[in-house]
Amino acid sequence: MAAFDPVADRTALQASLARPDTRLVVCLCAAWCGTCREYREAFDALAARRPHLCFVWVDIETHADWLGDFDIENFPTLLVQDANSAPDTAQFFGPLLPTIGILERMLDGATLGTGAVQAPELRPYLSAV
Known part of the structure; x- marks a missing residue:
C-alpha cells in the first residue's frame, strides 16, 4: 500500500492512527518540487513494505495551517513520531x-x-481531515 493521502485516504488513515501503537512517518513536501516527486515513488514503496507503520504524504502548501510556526524550507522534510510521543515532539523532525x-x-x-x-x-489534523 502506498503512503496515505490525508484527504483521499481519510477513512483508512483514521483507522491506522486509531491503533494504540501506530508509529507515524510523514513526508512534508510540495507538489511543485521535483525532488519530492522523485522521492514519492520510493516513499510509497517503503510504505508498502512496512504496513505496520502509518506513512503519510502531506503537501505543505495544501496543509500549511497544520504546521503552526514551523517553516519547511528543505525537501523532503520527515517527521517520525511514536504513538506514545508527547504532543509537539517527535523522534525525528527535519x-x-x-x-x-x-x-x-x-x-x-x-x-x-x-x-x-x-x-x-x-x-489531530490527520485524524480529523
Whole structure:
C-alpha cells in the first residue's frame, strides 16, 4: 500500500492512527518540487513494505495551517513520531537526503532519538481531515 493521502485516504488513515501503537512517518513536501516527486515513488514503496507503520504524504502548501510556526524550507522534510510521543515532539523532525535507505535505517532504530525533538503536532489534523 502506498503512503496515505490525508484527504483521499481519510477513512483508512483514521483507522491506522486509531491503533494504540501506530508509529507515524510523514513526508512534508510540495507538489511543485521535483525532488519530492522523485522521492514519492520510493516513499510509497517503503510504505508498502512496512504496513505496520502509518506513512503519510502531506503537501505543505495544501496543509500549511497544520504546521503552526514551523517553516519547511528543505525537501523532503520527515517527521517520525511514536504513538506514545508527547504532543509537539517527535523522534525525528527535519530535512533528510532524498535517499530512501537513510529513512529505512532510521526506522530500524539505528539513528532515531528518544522523542524529544520539537515538531508540529500533526495527529489531530490527520485524524480529523
